[in-house]
Amino acid sequence: MVEPIDGGAVAARMPVLARLAREFATDRPLAGRRVAAALNVTPEATALVRVLLAGAAEVLVVSSKPTTFDPAAAEAMGRLGARVLPGPDTAKEVLAFAPDLVVDNGSVAELWAAEPDPPAVVGGTVHSQHALGRVRRAGRLPFPLYTVTESAVKTTVETAHGTGQAALRGLIDAGVQIAGKRVLVVGFGVTGRAVADYLRGCHARVAVAEVAPVPLLQAVHLGFEVVGLTTGLATADVVVTVTDAERVLDLDHLRLLPDGAVLGGIGHAATEIDRAGLAAAADRVDPVPGGRRYRLAGRHLTLLEGAGGNHVFAGINPPELMDLSLALHALCLARLASTGPPPAGLHPVPAEVDARVARTKLAVLGLAGVLP
Amino acid sequence: MTTTDTHPTPAAGSTAAPPTDPPSTDAARSGARPSASATARLRLAWRQMPVLAALRRQVRADRPLLGVPVAAAMHVSTETAHLMVTLKDAGARLLLHPSNLGTLDPAAVAELRRRAIRVNLPDTGSAPLTEQLAAFRPRLLTDNGTLLTACADVPELAGDLLGATVHSRNAERTARALAAAGRLPVPVIPVADSVLKSAVETPAGTGQSTVHALVRATGVQLGGKRAVVVGYGTAGTGIARYLQAMRCRVTVVDTSAVACLRALADGHAVGALDTVLAEADIVVVATGTRQVVTDRHLDLLPDGVLLGNIGHYPDAIDVPALTRAADRVTALGGGVHEYLLAGRSVFLLGEGSQLNHVCAGGNSSETMDLTLSLHVLCLLHLVRRPDDLVPGLNPLPDSFSETVARAKLRALGHVA
Ligand SMILES: NC(=O)c1ccc[n+]([C@@H]2O[C@H](COP(=O)([O-])OP(=O)(O)OC[C@H]3O[C@@H](n4cnc5c(N)ncnc54)[C@H](O)[C@@H]3O)[C@@H](O)[C@H]2O)c1
Ligand SMILES: NC(=O)c1ccc[n+]([C@@H]2O[C@H](COP(=O)([O-])OP(=O)(O)OC[C@H]3O[C@@H](n4cnc5c(N)ncnc54)[C@H](O)[C@@H]3O)[C@@H](O)[C@H]2O)c1
Numbered sequence: 001m002v003e004p005i006d007g008g009a010v011a012a013r014m015p016v017l018a019r020l021a022r023e024f025a026t027d028r029p030l031a032g033r034r035v036a037a038a039l040n041v042t043p044e045a046t047a048l049v050r051v052l053l054a055g056a057a058e059v060l061v062v063s064s065k066p067t068t069f070d071p072a073a074a075e076a077m078g079r080l081g082a083r084v085l086p087g088p089d090t091a092k093e094v095l096a097f098a099p100d101l102v103v104d105n106g107s108v109a110e111l112w113a114a115e116p117d118p119p120a121v122v123g124g125t126v127h128s129q130h131a132l133g134r135v136r137r138a139g140r141l142p143f144p145l146y147t148v149t150e151s152a153v154k155t156t157v158e159t160a161h162g163t164g165q166a167a168l169r170g171l172i173d174a175g176v177q178i179a180g181k182r183v184l185v186v187g188f189g190v191t192g193r194a195v196a197d198y199l200r201g202c203h204a205r206v207a208v209a210e211v212a213p214v215p216l217l218q219a220v221h222l223g224f225e226v227v228g229l230t231t232g233l234a235t236a237d238v239v240v241t242v243t244d245a246e247r248v249l250d251l252d253h254l255r256l257l258p259d260g261a262v263l264g265g266i267g268h269a270a271t272e273i274d275r276a277g278l279a280a281a282a283d284r285v286d287p288v289p290g291g292r293r294y295r296l297a298g299r300h301l302t303l304l305e306g307a308g309g310n311h312v313f314a315g316i317n318p319p320e321l322m323d324l325s326l327a328l329h330a331l332c333l334a335r336l337a338s339t340g341p342p343p344a345g346l347h348p349v350p351a352e353v354d355a356r357v358a359r360t361k362l363a364v365l366g367l368a369g370v371l372p
Numbered sequence: 373m374t375t376t377d378t379h380p381t382p383a384a385g386s387t388a389a390p391p392t393d394p395p396s397t398d399a400a401r402s403g404a405r406p407s408a409s410a411t412a413r414l415r416l417a418w419r420q421m422p423v424l425a426a427l428r429r430q431v432r433a434d435r436p437l438l439g440v441p442v443a444a445a446m447h448v449s450t451e452t453a454h455l456m457v458t459l460k461d462a463g464a465r466l467l468l469h470p471s472n473l474g475t476l477d478p479a480a481v482a483e484l485r486r487r488a489i490r491v492n493l494p495d496t497g498s499a500p501l502t503e504q505l506a507a508f509r510p511r512l513l514t515d516n517g518t519l520l521t522a523c524a525d526v527p528e529l530a531g532d533l534l535g536a537t538v539h540s541r542n543a544e545r546t547a548r549a550l551a552a553a554g555r556l557p558v559p560v561i562p563v564a565d566s567v568l569k570s571a572v573e574t575p576a577g578t579g580q581s582t583v584h585a586l587v588r589a590t591g592v593q594l595g596g597k598r599a600v601v602v603g604y605g606t607a608g609t610g611i612a613r614y615l616q617a618m619r620c621r622v623t624v625v626d627t628s629a630v631a632c633l634r635a636l637a638d639g640h641a642v643g644a645l646d647t648v649l650a651e652a653d654i655v656v657v658a659t660g661t662r663q664v665v666t667d668r669h670l671d672l673l674p675d676g677v678l679l680g681n682i683g684h685y686p687d688a689i690d691v692p693a694l695t696r697a698a699d700r701v702t703a704l705g706g707g708v709h710e711y712l713l714a715g716r717s718v719f720l721l722g723e724g725s726q727l728n729h730v731c732a733g734g735n736s737s738e739t740m741d742l743t744l745s746l747h748v749l750c751l752l753h754l755v756r757r758p759d760d761l762v763p764g765l766n767p768l769p770d771s772f773s774e775t776v777a778r779a780k781l782r783a784l785g786h787v788a
Contacts, residue, residue: 152630161637213777214567216786221576221739226786358629362642370642372627 014323015364016357017047020330021054029334030057033122036099037061038107040068041084044319046076048103048326053081055334060097063087064105067308095119101333103127104145106134113138123336125329126346129244130268135346144342146332151349153357154325155190162317163266164194167240168202170314174290174304176238176262179203184236186229187243188215191266195242195314196224207232211245233257240314241273242266251277257301264291264304264313275303275311327357410479417450421741422783423776424454427748431462436752438463443510445469445518446539447729448491451740453480455514456489458748466490467508469501471516475729505529512536512754514747517546524555535559535754535761537747541660542684544765551764559761561750566773568742575610577735578728582656582682583614585732589706589721590678592654595619600652602645603659604631607682611656612640623648626659650674656727657681657688667693673718680721682728691724707731745776 024030035057039045045061052059059082063069066087074084085093091111095118102108102124109126112118121143126132128149135141148154171178183204185196192208196219200206207225209232210216219226233239233249233256241248246269254274257263265273278301279285282294291304291313304313331353362368418425431437442464446452448471456466468484469492470476476493484491492504499507502522506529513519513536520536520543523529535558538544544564550556563569586592599620601612612622612635624635625645632642645665649655649672657664660683667690673679681688695701698711704719707730711718722730734740749772754761 153633156630156634157637213774213781214571217568217777217780218571220781220784220786221572226781355629358633361633362629365636367632367636367642369647370625370632370644371629372644 013319014044014047014326016323016327016360017051017330019360019364020327021047021051024051024055024330024334028056030055030101030337032056033100033333033337034058034060034097035101035103035333036094036097036108037103038064038105039103040064041074041077041086042068042070043073043076044322044326046073046080047319047323048329049077049082050080051327051330052333055330057101057333059083060085060094060099062090062094062107064107067310099124101336102143102145103329103333104131104135106131106138109135109138109141109145112142113140118142123341125332127325127329128268132346141344141346143344144336145346146328146336146349146353147346148325148328148332148349151325151328151354153328153354154349158317158321158324160190160194162321163191163242163314164198165318166314166316167195167264167266168198169316170264170290170304170306171238171262174262174288174302174313178238181205181237182207182235183238183240184209184227184232185224186210186232186239186241186248187245187267188219188224189242189244192242193218193222195240195266197222199240200224204238207236229253230256236261239263240266243272245269246271247274249273251281254278254296254301257299259299260302261299262302262304265311266314268312270311272311273303278303324357324361327360328353331356411483414450414453414479414483417737418454420737421451421454421744423741423745423779424458424748426779426783427745428454428458428461431458431748431752435463436755437512439465440512440534440755441465441467441508441510442512442514442751443467443469443505443508443519444514445471445516446514447471447475447734448480448484449475449477449734450480450483451734451737451744453477453483454737455744455747456484457487459751460487460489462748462752464512465508467492467504467510469518471518472725474725475734477733502526512751514539514751515543515547516540517543520547520550520556520560524550530556530558533558534758535561537561537563537750537754539563539743539747540684548765557763559754559758559763559766561754561761561766561768563743563746563750563768565768566743566746568746568773568776570606573735573739573742574606575613577610577739578607578682579610579614581728581732581735582611583618585680585707585721585728585730586654586656586678589708589727589731590719592678594654597621597653598623598651599654599656600625600643600645600648601640602626602655602657602664603661603683604628604635605658605660607660608656608658609634609638611658611682612638615654615656616640620654623652645669646672649677652677654678655680658683659688660684662687663690665689667697670694670697670713670718673713673716675716676719678719678721680727680731681724682726684726686723686725689720689724691720694718694720742776742780745779746772749775 035052041063061082061084063086077084098119100122104126123144125148126145181204183199183206185192186209188208188210196206207227208219209229278294282296284295286293293302306312306315466489509532511534515536515538544562547560597620599615600623601608602625604624604626615622623641623643626632635642662685694711700712702710707722709720721727
C-alpha cells in the first residue's frame with residue numbers, strides 16, 4: 001500500500017521525488033543505513049524524507065531553523081517513520097544516532113570537527129551556499145560531502161529560476177506593479193542575475209549595483225544599466241538585495257531612497273538590510289501586505305518580509321524546483337551507500353547524478369524523447 | 373545573384389591545414405595594399421579594444437619581453453594583429469602562424485607586414501612549420517595547439533620554452549594530452565578558462581556575430597522564424613538568447629539532459645534533432661563536436677532552410693554528404709551556397725566552417741579585447757613568475773580576469 005502523504009498539493013508538484021520514491025521502494029538502496037538529515041521541516045522536505053524511507057533507511061530529521069519549522073510537516077514525517085528533532089540542542093542525539101549518511105546544513109560538520117572521537121560517517125551532502133560556508137569554516141571534515149548547492153542543476157535551474165520567480169511573486173504579493181518601475185538589484189551573482197532578468201521580463205527598468213568587476217561587466221553585456229549604489233538608491237522605486245554579504249544597506253543608504261520606495265532582501269544574512277537600525281530610527285511603523293512600512297524623516301519605505309517575519313522576502317522557491325535539488329540529495333546518498341565513497345572533503349556532485357535528475361525531470365515533462 | 377555550378381570545397385578537418393584556394397587570401401598573396409577604408413576599419417577595431425590598448429601603452433614603456441621570441445598560432449584578424457603589435461611593442465620578436473587561411477584578413481596581414489611582423493604565409497618561405505620553429509627558437513607560445521604539438525616533437529625546442537598560453541578548449545585538450553604523455557614539460561595557461569570568456573565574450577560576442585552573420589549573409593528577417601540551436605553550451609546559450617531577442621521561436625537540441633533542462637527554464641522549446649529539423653527555418657550547430665548533421669538528416673531538411681555551424685570542427689555538418697546528395701550547388705556569394713536536394717533548397721552558411729567568422733568577421737573587437745588582453749597578462753606572468761608555475765596546465769589566476777574586467781568597465785565609462 002502506498003502511504004498517503006501530507007502536503008498533497010506540494011507533493012503533486014514534486015514528480016521527480018515521487019518517481020524516485022517508487023524506484024527506491026523497489027531497489028532499497030539505503031537498506032540498513034542510518035541517515036541524519038538537517039532540513040527545514042517543511043512539506044517539501046517531507047517528500048525527500050519519504051524517498052529516504054522508501055529506500056529502507058532509518059531517518060533522523062534535525063530541524064534546521066525554528067523559523068521554518070512546520071509542525072504539520074513534522075507530524076507527517078513522523079507518520080512516515082522518521083524521528084524528528086525540533087531542536088535546539090540536538091548534538092548529543094545526533095552523535096548517539098551515529099549516522100552512516102548525512103544531509104548537512106553545516107551543523108553536522110561543525111559537530112564532527114569539534115568532537116574528539118566522533119562516530120564514523122560514510123558521507124553525505126550539503127545543501128545551501130550558507131551551509132557550505134559553515135562546513136568550510138568548521139575545519140577538518142572527516143568524511144566526504146557532495147556540494148549539492150553547487151551542482152549544475154541546482155545553480156542554473158533551481159536557484160536562478162526559482163528565486164527569479166520568487167522575487168517577482170514577493171513583490172506582486174505586496175501589491176507592487178512591476179512594469180515601468182525603476183528597480184535596483186544589488187548583487188549580480190547567479191541569483192541576482194536571475195532576479196534582474198525576471199524583473200526586466202515584466203518590463204521593469206532594471207539597474208544593477210555590484211562590488212565585483214566581473215559580474216558587473218557581465219551585467220553591462222546583458223544590457224542592464226549599472227550604477228553606483230548611492231546613485232542607484234536615489235532614484236529607485238524598488239530595491240532588491242541579492243548579495244552574499246552583511247550590512248549592504250545601512251541606515252545612511254536607506255535615507256537616500258525616495259518616498260514610497262519598496263525594499264526586499266534575498267541574501268542569507270539577516271543584516272543585509274539594516275532592519276534593526278531602520279526600526280529604531282523610524283518614527284512610525286505600520287504593517288502592510290508583505291511587510292512593514294516605516295516612516296523615516298518624513299519619507300515612507302516599505303521593507304518586505306517573508307513568512308513569519310523572515311528577513312528573506314522571496315523565500316518561497318516553487319516546490320517544482322526544490323524537487324530537483326532534493327532529488328540530488330537522495331541520489332547522492334544512494335550513490336555513497338552503493339559505491340565506495342570518495343575521500344574525505346568536499347566534492348562536486350557527480351555529473352551522472354545531475355544528468356539522472358535532469359533526465360527524470362524531462363521524462364515527467366513528457367520530453368524523454370528529446371534525448372538520444 | 374550569380375548562378376554558377378561551382379562546388380564549394382569544404383574546409384579541411386584540421387584548422388592548421390589551409391583549405392584549397394580560399395578567395396580571401398588573394399589580396400594577401402598579391403600583397404595588394406589595403407584600401408583606405410580597410411585601414412580605417414583596422415583603426416576603428418583597435419579603438420574598440422581599450423584594455424589591450426592600455427596594456428600596449430604600458431609595455432611600450434617597460435619592454436618586458438625585450439628580445440623574447442614569441443610564436444603565435446591564431447586566426448589572423450584585425451584583433452589578433454593588435455595583440456601581435458602589442459607584443460612587439462613589449463619588445464618581443466614574433467612569428468605568426470595563421471590558424472586558418474580561410475579567415476585571413478588582408479588588412480591585418482598588410483598592417484603586420486608594415487610593422488615587420490612575420491606572418492607565416494605560403495608565399496613567404498614555405499619551409500615546414502617545424503623547420504621554421506627550429507630556426508626561430510620560440511621561448512613563448514600563444515597557441516591553438518599546433519605549435520605545442522610541433523615543439524613537443526623536438527626536444528631542443530621544448531627545452532627552450534618558458535611556457536604557452538592557449539585560447540581554445542581544443543588547444544587546452546592538446547596541452548593536457550601532451551603533458552600527460554610527458555612530452556611537454558612547460559607551463560601552459562588556458563585563457564579559455566576565464567569567466568570573461570564564458571560569461572561575456574562567448575555569449576555576447578558569438579551570440580551577436582552569429583545573428584549578424586545570418587542577416588548579413590542571407591538578408592533573412594529573423595522575427596517569427598523557427599530557429600533550431602543544436603548544442604546548448606556556452607556558445608549555444610548565447611546564440612539562442614540573441615535569436616530569441618530577435619523574436620525567433622527557438623528550439624534547442626542537446627544530448628545532455630542538464631542542458632535541455634536549462635534551455636526549458638530559459639524559455640526555449642527542446643526537441644530531438646530528427647523531429648525538429650522538419651519545421652526549422654534556421655539551424656545553427658554549436659556543439660563543438662563532429663558529424664552532428666549527417667546524411668541521415670538530409671531528407672529531413674525543409675525547403676529554404678538556412679544551415680550553418682559555429683563549432684570548432686568544420687565537419688559538424690557533413691558537407692561532402694550534402695554535396696554528394698545535391699543535384700546542383702550554387703555559390704551565392706557572402707559565404708552562402710545553395711544546395712538543391714530533390715527540389716528543396718538548403719542554404720549552407722560558411723561551408724560548414726564557423727559561420728560567424730566566414731560570414732561576419734567573427735566576434736566583435738570589443739569582446740575579443742578581453743581574452744586577448746588576458747593573453748598579454750599571462751605571457752608576462754610566464755616570463756616574470758616562472759617559479760609560481762608548474763609544468764602542464766596551470767589555472768588562469770582569477771585576479772587577471774578581475775583586472776581586465778575592471779579596465780574594461782573603466783573604458784566603458786562605468787566605475788568599478
Ligand atoms: N531566498 C532564496 O530563496 C535564495 C535563493 C538563492 C540564493 N539566496 C541567497 O542570495 C544570496 C546571493 O546568492 P548567489 O548564489 O547569487 O551568490 P553569489 O556569490 O553568486 O553572488 C553574490 C554577489 O553579491 C555581490 N556583492 C557582495 N557584496 C556586495 C555589496 N555590498 N554590494 C553589491 N554587491 C555585493 C558579490 O560580488 C557577488 O557577485 C546568497 O546570500 C544566497 O544565500 C537566497
Ligand atoms: N565561432 C565562434 O566564434 C565560437 C565561439 C565560442 C565557441 N566556439 C566553438 O563552439 C563550440 C561549442 O563551444 P561551447 O563553449 O559552447 O562548448 P560547450 O561544451 O559549453 O557546449 C557544447 C554543448 O553541445 C552539446 N552536444 C555535444 N554533442 C552534441 C550533439 N551531437 N547533439 C546535440 N548536442 C550536443 C553538449 O552537451 C554541450 O551542452 C566549440 O567547438 C567552440 O570552440 C565558437
